[in-house]
Amino acid sequence: MTAPDMLQILDETGQATLGSEPNLDDVTLVKMYECMLSTRALDERMINLQRQGRIGFYVPSTGEEAVQIGGGLAFGERDWIFPSYRMPGTFLMRGVEMHDLVANCFGNEADVCKGRQMPVHYAFAKQHMVSISSPIGTHIIQAVGAAYAMKHKQAGAVAGAFFGDGGTSANDFHSGMNFAGVWKAPCVFVCSNNQWAISVPLEKQTASESIAIKAEAYGMPGVRVDGNDVLAVVQVMNEAVFRARQGEGPTLVELMTYRRGPHSSSDDPTRYRGNQADEWLSRDPILRFRKYLERRDLWSEEKENLLQETLAETLKTAVKDIESQPQPGLDTMFEDVYENVPPGLREQYGDLVEKEGTGHEPDPDAAFPL
Amino acid sequence: MTAPDMLQILDETGQATLGSEPNLDDVTLVKMYECMLSTRALDERMINLQRQGRIGFYVPSTGEEAVQIGGGLAFGERDWIFPSYRMPGTFLMRGVEMHDLVANCFGNEADVCKGRQMPVHYAFAKQHMVSISSPIGTHIIQAVGAAYAMKHKQAGAVAGAFFGDGGTSANDFHSGMNFAGVWKAPCVFVCSNNQWAISVPLEKQTASESIAIKAEAYGMPGVRVDGNDVLAVVQVMNEAVFRARQGEGPTLVELMTYRRGPHSSSDDPTRYRGNQADEWLSRDPILRFRKYLERRDLWSEEKENLLQETLAETLKTAVKDIESQPQPGLDTMFEDVYENVPPGLREQYGDLVEKEGTGHEPDPDAAFPL
Amino acid sequence: MSEITIVQAVNDALAEEMRRDEDVVILGEDVGINGGVFRCTADLQSEFGEDRVIDTPLSESGIIGSAIGMAMYGLRPVPEIQFSDFIWPAFDQITSELSKMRYRSAGQFTCPLVIRTPYGGGIRGGLYHSQSPESYFTHTAGLVVVVPSSAYDAKGLLKAAIRSPDPVLFLEPKRIYRAPKGEVPEEEYVVELGKAAVRREGSDFTLTCYGAMVSVAMEACEKAAEKGWEGEVLDLRTLVPLDEAALLESVTKTGRLVTLQEAPKFCGFSSELSAIVAEKAIDVLEAPIKRVAGFDVPFPYTLEHVYMPHAERVFHAIEEIMAW
Amino acid sequence: MSEITIVQAVNDALAEEMRRDEDVVILGEDVGINGGVFRCTADLQSEFGEDRVIDTPLSESGIIGSAIGMAMYGLRPVPEIQFSDFIWPAFDQITSELSKMRYRSAGQFTCPLVIRTPYGGGIRGGLYHSQSPESYFTHTAGLVVVVPSSAYDAKGLLKAAIRSPDPVLFLEPKRIYRAPKGEVPEEEYVVELGKAAVRREGSDFTLTCYGAMVSVAMEACEKAAEKGWEGEVLDLRTLVPLDEAALLESVTKTGRLVTLQEAPKFCGFSSELSAIVAEKAIDVLEAPIKRVAGFDVPFPYTLEHVYMPHAERVFHAIEEIMAW
């Protein structure tokens, strides 16, 4: 493959290249669109809450919805996904409730992770969505280990590792790709190449022609796809997951997209890039897919408005339910370090509640810069 | 480039492909051969001393002399080399005395490194041969940093990083190649692909078609060369070093060779490979080059015998001089941790010599397994 | 005199040293046009150029490994690790290479450089943006470990670190990056490495601390003073090489010791202080040595304010040893 | 009963656990046909196949990172790091991931596995084949750290570690890998994690140790006995979670403590023992707490025999506290 060619099915007007569409039934197509829109709505609401100081931090994924939904669709229930922090949409696709994602962002008793991690560091075992870690890249090799186990146990399952362009510079991108190649592990590596790592542009991240071409260093195929074209994403991801499931080994998929928003609620992109992001408005993955669905009479203005209302409502009630809940109990701070709380920790907990007191309040000025 | 082609100039009979030789004057050609032979002699003597228990450990480089000599020749005096532990020949090429290499293996007062490291972990600043570290791969990114500094200071110098096939799996092969690509650093990466990492064969090390092709992942050229053909090695290394010096950036050079001996004095290859190594006897780099030189009347039986005698003599006197010297003084254990010995270490040294006593002897059973 | 934040002090120190010595270069993630996620390198790239203020790929082992090579060749790099929680990919370069280069080459090769990195809690950063990693580095011979607690020290210690012939880990307490501000003289100065500072004199007990815990220690001593117990607050500033003389002098005077750190307690840095006193000055001790520290759990997000040692917890420890 | 080496004990434990539980897999460098450079995995690949005894590429972060993923999916990996000196590339996976997975996911994901690695000096391995890294891991909540000192414990503790729901770092003292041999029962047994063992009873002083230092401690106590001082030797066996009760009980009985470790002294594991006693049992102490440890320098090659604590140095410390 000559790296820079990029698979595209839908052009910017939502016109599909004849006969190239993956065969997806109408219900699925609509569900995909609904998830993309839900993701956008969640992001907007959460950013809003963060601005109001009601949650501490958030990472928007605006403009990368096709990556999340197309990337998620290709995997089956028994497959495991090792996600990055910029893909709430994949959680929604796989059946995680909006409510539970919101709960994580509040980090109180409603949060299944007991408020231990920052917002957007989700973990949902039931849906095989692995715990998100802040350190970049560490999960890539873990996905390969899980894939090895799947193969070893003949589970017929596949592992997906999602990461960004910056993630390809991390140590465990290298170990992960290399081990997967040698082991022919049933693993799909998905790079959301949004061309920025906070303020660092792609050309300062790597000198390679593309991310996809890095696959050759590990003896696996690499494919570059228009990451704002959800049908192209589904098409390529389906092939990659199929290959893995067939025992043909790993694939690296590069999804070309753009980080339209700030890196996170703490970032100010105007410091390092002008209004470059605007060029990407016209390539919006949601808009493009909506045009396609409308051409096929699967979507309409009315449906759009209706869905928007439902989403607003869902988010409103979720926030209302969750925000009022108390912070996790002090005991949660000492649990889950080991399977059983060891004597030393019991003692520390005891001293804390009996003697040392916990009366003081969270620091109101504490604010996350990144 | 399609990875698996491999540049060769000398065939196994020492015939050169017409007109393809690098232009090297007779003096240089002979010096190269002498260094190759010296390397072989040093290795044999050291392995012998190790068997007799007179030095603790050794790493032979038998069969990889073309890598060491051809790889070393391409670099100039002001260039820096970040070597691996399997290339004493490059030290000799760059003017390090046989005597000083032997001294390192005894690790006594004669050793410039004060007996702090195991044998073969040489360091010679004067010849710009950087201190060898046991951890695999760490020096690769260090070479890139030095190369950045050379460029920044407009020193017109080049850094060379030498490592094995196993080294390409290390974290800092990835960071080193990636940083060098982005920085267009004047650095040459040289992989001595001897097809084994202790007992791990190449196919369990990486699934890539070749090591050279890994260069594409970092946007730099990669070349594969017959690493037992010293002229081919020189040819390609000269081009790579030239490119780097011209500011055209880094190159990855893969030298195809074979680890004919054990990994080290502690290794027993019969446990994991049969007599596969024998196939490589006929491709011996020294033999091949000697045939070439004889064709050109630059070498002869007499010269060979004379050199062998001189080498034996040099080694004999070196060992004699060095072996009798005392172990480094106790103060050397506390120096060079920091530029100045801090109070805490002065105290530990004081306690040791004044109170705690050091009368006991080295453990005679202590033996290195790797 | 001017009143500045620690962020500004770090920025000033870097700018001054880069003007003084053209071999000083900065490298790290987002340190360039973005000026660092905490703004410590703001405007440096525009003054010194992209060659001296380098945005690197996302690889900490690459940042430190390349900085080592730069230092060996004669540059004086000041690599930044964006959060100390992300320093682990570089741990091999720091522990195996940076700290041992001089020793293993018998001084033929050295790599003086300063690793700057923000550490500690208090910004609602959760598990991976809050940790205090000093205890993972203070056990490694060959490294100098520095932790400032004020703008004055941040500037003076950083300048001294950049001029040091030894590799320095410079831990910046991000909780107090922007407040309170502190006075800094207009004229050039450095603060000598390896010297602790007495922040408050007292004769009843010694309280050791560093970084963001210094103000917590001061607050606790105010509470103690109300009870008539005068505490001596020792800001260690340099953890390695430790100012053992200052520690022993103070404890000899007070006969009581409470240690304070943000990092988890077990095998934390302060345990070494207890061990030194128990080895060399046990005869002066009139009470147990109490340690106030983070709990032995990962750093929690929502319960951060409970996890981090606060004046009340410190005061409780003081009460115990005074009541002894 | 049969007399075996620690290498054999490790090999037997692995074989037995692999027969008992088909989810147990081994991975690492040269662990397959080569049987490990120390032969601890000898013949296991031929019995259990290449899928369960896996030769990996040369990447420690790859070995531990993939083992974490295997464990999350239900395998029970026992990765080997060829020398503990080479564990640092995996430090990020161990410190950021392995130790925190259960906590950050509130128990939804766990990664029980056992990292086996030879550590310590005594084989003339120089800077990078001799270090004792325990103190870099005992500060990390979420990890269990085990160090056997005999064939019996090596086998029983390793089997217990493999069955543990928590991640375990299993440090094997390579100096005593092959000698002396020790008795091991034919029948199946495990040694409970978290329990220290009294190797020698005594009423005059307590001497803590672990790994290869246990025999040094015993030898020193023989010398002390000649002077009429009876030492109690406490082999800690599990460093985390520490058997604090055993430590305090012994010190309460003897009133004197000497700690012994091979690792460098400053911020070493034994400093925590001093700190615990100084915090909880200072009133029973009749003398300073002396620490015998490696020097605070990189591990030297030729002077290894001077660097490593030996009975004479330990005896000197005992003399000091007995003379107090």
Ligand SMILES: Cc1ncc(C[n+]2csc(CCOP(=O)(O)OP(=O)(O)O)c2C)c(N)n1
């Ligand atoms: C090991 C590590 N280093 C640095 C960081 C700080 N950091 C968080 S996100 C980020 C950029 C990641 O960029 P990319 O991988 O392209 O993902 P994107 O944010 O663009 O989705 C950085 C540097 C981190 N989380 N982990």
Ligand SMILES: Cc1ncc(C[n+]2csc(CCOP(=O)(O)OP(=O)(O)O)c2C)c(N)n1
């Ligand atoms: C980080 C690290 N892991 C493991 C080792 C142990 N070890 C020493 S040499 C070696 C194999 C290296 O193979 P290769 O890079 O091909 O070089 P060669 O020995 O073949 O010249 C290994 C695994 C090490 N030195 N460093």
Ligand SMILES: [Mg+2]
């Ligand atoms: Mg990105």
Ligand SMILES: [Mg+2]
């Ligand atoms: Mg090799």
